[in-house]
Amino acid sequence: xxxxKQNSPSLSVQEGRISILNCDYTNSMFDYFLWYKKYPAxxxxxxxxxxxxxxxxxxxxxxxxxxxxxxxxxxxIVPSQPGxxxxxxxxASRGNSGYALNFGKGTSLLVTP
Amino acid sequence: DxxxxxxxxxxxxxxxxxxxxxCVQDMDHENMFWYRQDPGLGLRLIxxxxxxxxxxxxxxxxxxxxxxxxxxxxxxxxxxxxxxQTSMYLCASSDNTDTQYFGxxxxxxxx
Numbered sequence: 007x008x009x010x011k012q013n014s015p016s017l018s019v020q021e022g023r024i025s026i027l028n029c030d031y032t033n034s035m036f037d038y039f040l041w042y043k044k045y046p047a048x049x050x051x052x053x054x055x056x057x058x059x060x061x062x063x064x065x066x067x068x069x070x071x072x073x074x075x076x077x078x079x080x081x082x083i084v085p086s087q088p089g090x091x092x093x094x095x096x097x098a099s100r101g102n103s104g105y106a107l108n109f110g111k112g113t114s115l116l117v118t119p
Numbered sequence: 120d121x122x123x124x125x126x127x128x129x130x131x132x133x134x135x136x137x138x139x140x141x142c143v144q145d146m147d148h149e150n151m152f153w154y155r156q157d158p159g160l161g162l163r164l165i166x167x168x169x170x171x172x173x174x175x176x177x178x179x180x181x182x183x184x185x186x187x188x189x190x191x192x193x194x195x196x197x198x199x200x201x202x203x204q205t206s207m208y209l210c211a212s213s214d215n216t217d218t219q220y221f222g223x224x225x226x227x228x229x230x
Contacts, residue, residue: 012161012169015159015176016139038217040217040218042221047128047223047224047226048224049209049211049221049222049223049224050162050209050221052218052219052220054218055218062152095162097162099217104166106152106164106175106177107152107217107219109154109159109161109162109163110161111159111161112161117151
């Protein structure tokens with residue numbers, strides 16, 4: 007049963023525009039959310055995270071928004087760059103789960119020049 | 120910087136062979152994880168470990184076992200490899216926070 011869902015398998019955005027990647031979750035016990043970025047033939051790299059006590063976290067061009075009532079989070083990339091082209095995974099954890107993460111299936115972002 | 124290394128980037132094995140995938144982290148992290156990544160399925164947790172000699176099943180442990188004899192090393196074992204275990208295998212580690220750091224992955228092909 008997929009508890010973290012990324013319903014868009016792919017997204018294409020022009021360079022300089024905003025990229026918005028979405029993620030939904032079903033388990034109300036999740037209290038920490040993360041985004042990872044993955045290039046082909048490499049391991050995922052941590053991008054940004056947010057605790058359930060916040061609704062926004064910003065780090066440079068990357069901002070994550072959390073809407074707990076809707077069980078929805080999104081990653082905004084502004085401005086998008088060609089080097090941002092990668093697969094983005096949303097992940098969630100419960101505080102007492104021993105730090106095991108539940109991952110979504112990923113969204114492949116293509117930023118075109 | 121956290122460094123997680125995996126013993127092989129690419130591996131080809133035959134059906135029925137015993138396969139060992141090794142993972143080493145250099146940051147004294149308590150927690151270590153094994154995932155597999157398949158197209159359209161994302162990352163699925165196979166096993167994880169909180170401490171030396173401790174292990175917990177993840178979502179898809181069938182056909183796999185693990186070993187953690189030292190804190191820095193976490194091994195994934197395929198007792199008898201099958202073609203449906205062809206996949207990208209990813210190891211990760213974390214201290215007692217939620218952020219996991221991943222190795223580069225091992226692309227395993229079982230013929």
